[in-house]
Amino acid sequence: xxxxxxxxxxxxxxxxxxxxxxxxxxxxxxxxxxxxxxxxxxxxxxxxxxxxxxxxxxxxxxxxxxxxxxxxxxxxxxxxxxxxxxxxxxxxxxxxxxxxxxxxxxxxxxxxxxxxxxxxxxxxxxxxxxxxxxxxxxxxxxxxxxxxxxxxxxxxxxxxxxxxxxxxxxxxxxxxxxxxxxxxxxxxxxxxxxxxxxxxxxxxxxxxxxxxxxxxxxxxxxxxxxxxxxxxxxxxxxxxxxxxxxxxxxxxxxxxxxxxxxxx
Amino acid sequence: xxxxxxxxxxxxxxxxxxxxxxxxxxxxxxxxxxxxxxxxxxxxxxxxxxxxxxxxxxxxxxxxxxxxxxxxxxxxxxxxxxxxxxxxxxxxxxxxxxxxxxxxxxxxxxxxxxxxxxxxxxxxxxxxxxxxxxxxxxxxxxxxxxxxxxxxxxxxxxxxxxxxxxxxxxxxxxxxxxxxxxxxxxxxxxxxxxxxxxxxxxxxxxxxxxxxxxxxxxxxxxxxxxxxxxxxxxxxxxxxxxxxxxxxxxxxxxxxxxxxxxxxxxxxxxxxxxxxxxxxx
Numbered sequence: 130x131x132x133x134x135x136x137x138x139x140x141x142x143x144x145x146x147x148x149x150x151x152x153x154x155x156x157x158x159x160x161x162x163x164x165x166x167x168x169x170x171x172x173x174x175x176x177x178x179x180x181x182x183x184x185x186x187x188x189x190x191x192x193x194x195x196x197x198x199x200x201x202x203x204x205x206x207x208x209x210x211x212x213x214x215x216x217x218x219x220x221x222x223x224x225x226x227x228x229x230x231x232x233x234x235x236x237x238x239x240x241x242x243x244x245x246x247x248x249x250x251x252x253x254x255x256x257x258x259x260x261x262x263x264x265x266x267x268x269x270x271x272x273x274x275x276x277x278x279x280x281x282x283x284x285x286x287x288x289x290x291x292x293x294x295x296x297x298x299x300x301x302x303x304x305x306x307x308x309x310x311x312x313x314x315x316x317x318x319x320x321x322x323x324x325x326x327x328x329x330x331x332x333x334x335x336x337x338x339x340x341x342x343x344x345x346x347x348x349x350x351x352x353x354x355x356x357x358x359x360x361x362x363x364x365x366x367x368x369x370x371x372x373x374x375x376x377x378x379x380x381x382x383x384x385x386x387x388x389x390x391x392x393x
Numbered sequence: 394x395x396x397x398x399x400x401x402x403x404x405x406x407x408x409x410x411x412x413x414x415x416x417x418x419x420x421x422x423x424x425x426x427x428x429x430x431x432x433x434x435x436x437x438x439x440x441x442x443x444x445x446x447x448x449x450x451x452x453x454x455x456x457x458x459x460x461x462x463x464x465x466x467x468x469x470x471x472x473x474x475x476x477x478x479x480x481x482x483x484x485x486x487x488x489x490x491x492x493x494x495x496x497x498x499x500x501x502x503x504x505x506x507x508x509x510x511x512x513x514x515x516x517x518x519x520x521x522x523x524x525x526x527x528x529x530x531x532x533x534x535x536x537x538x539x540x541x542x543x544x545x546x547x548x549x550x551x552x553x554x555x556x557x558x559x560x561x562x563x564x565x566x567x568x569x570x571x572x573x574x575x576x577x578x579x580x581x582x583x584x585x586x587x588x589x590x591x592x593x594x595x596x597x598x599x600x601x602x603x604x605x606x607x608x609x610x611x612x613x614x615x616x617x618x619x620x621x622x623x624x625x626x627x628x629x630x631x632x633x634x635x636x637x638x639x640x641x642x643x644x645x646x647x648x649x650x651x652x653x654x655x656x657x658x659x660x661x662x663x664x665x666x667x668x669x670x671x672x673x674x
């Protein structure tokens with residue numbers, strides 16, 4: 130082995146430990162009866178049973194409603210938008226580049242006026258507000274991802290179908306969606322994770338304790354018990370449920386990861 | 394390829410939606426920042442909100458902490474390049490590494506904050522053991538500077554994978570002949586990095602940095618769930634202050650004025666971003 134390879138291996142081993150250790154720590158914390166037993170081998174599943182049989186189940190349900198609802202809107206908007214940007218030449222196409230620029234809006238800053246909007250629309254303190262706002266924030270990047278996934282598909286089939294008199298809608302669901310199915314499945318799950326992960330929108334727009342999403346519930350659990358006790362370990366179990374979708378999706382969809390990080 | 398109404402029809406819904414929810418609030422927010430709100434009623438107060446902020450020492454601390462938070466960036470760039478080079482190698486085990494490397498970046502920030510929060514808590518956990526062994530009494534929950542260091546370390550842990558994956562994509566787009574030619578010419582690994590990789594990926598690195606700067610200045614989710622802005626107000630960055638004023642106390646006018654302080658630097662980042670993008674194309 131060359132010297133540079135040894136060096137890279139060392140980097141890889143250290144990074145792997147630094148990346149994984151906090152996750153493993155959280156797993157162990159979530160399986161410990163309480164904080165005194167974190168360093169013992171004792172393992173229990175009580176906290177997960179508590180989560181799936183108590184109030185936190187409502188939080189999970191709310192989180193799922195928001196994430197699915199939001200993802201559905203984002204997916205449809207970006208499917209049509211991304212297809213138009215990728216396959217058509219038209220005046221005003223510059224809107225595509227402009228979409229990426231929206232990444233530079235700091236979420237939290239826009240939430241103040243959005244609060245006023247939601248009050249006016251009578252959506253303040255409802256899950257609809259969360260669905261709409263999460264959808265809007267994820268649409269630009271998703272549109273761009275969709276464009277890049279459709280780009281990998283040869284356009285000859287579509288052109289032939291168009292010549293045969295297929296409508297654009299039909300081309301989209303008969304040819305584009307089936308051909309890009311795996312890429313689109315990735316986009317769907319990626320958006321789902323993005324919405325599932327965030328809580329700033331809920332923090333700003335939904336103070337109702339009955340409408341808490343899971344991260345808001347976790348936040349409450351953290352505030353409740355800074356000194357110790359059972360809340361630490363229960364919170365850890367909620368934390369594990371928070372990261373689970375991310376771990377599942379990225380261990381399956383590894384080949385799509387690179388696409389998120391390409392500018393062109 | 395085709396010339397008809399279809400693209401407009403397809404793009405129209407998303408453009409309208411994004412305009413209403415993402416762009417128009419910017420203008421409305423600016424308007425709000427000149428008002429004071431009592432429940433649902435607004436009263437015009439001119440620049441009073443801005444005056445209040447400029448006179449407010451707490452707000453200066455908020456700004457100082459937000460700027461300190463940006464210290465995340467230099468170490469993240471350095472480590473990001475290191476891991477990007479690792480990612481573009483074909484070592485054994487790199488496939489597994491590629492799967493896990495994205496996790497810190499893509500996981501819910503509240504969950505990763507919880508990991509760090511529980512690791513450094515003074516009651517149980519690794520830090521207590523460290524304190525027992527060394528006889529020190531390090532406690533970020535009572536020392537604001539230490540808390541800020543934990544906030545920054547947590548953010549570095551999340552940002553390095555982003556830089557690494559972003560830069561790895563950039564490095565892969567460099568034609569491999571360039572690297573091979575320089576190997577033939579006898580260039581070492583360091584000189585290859587300095588003379589080829591770094592200059593050719595510089596625009597990408599700057600774009601990633603602009604994005605991380607925007608996220609860091611606007612970050613409330615991670616910093617808030619680590620220490621709730623505490624101890625005292627030791628980690629209360631501008632974004633946390635904004636959230637508190639606007640969403641806890643209902644000071645919409647003041648919150649909007651703080652938001653303007655966040656939006657202005659990000660708009661500057663945007664302009665630089667657009668220039669860099671043109672350079673890459």
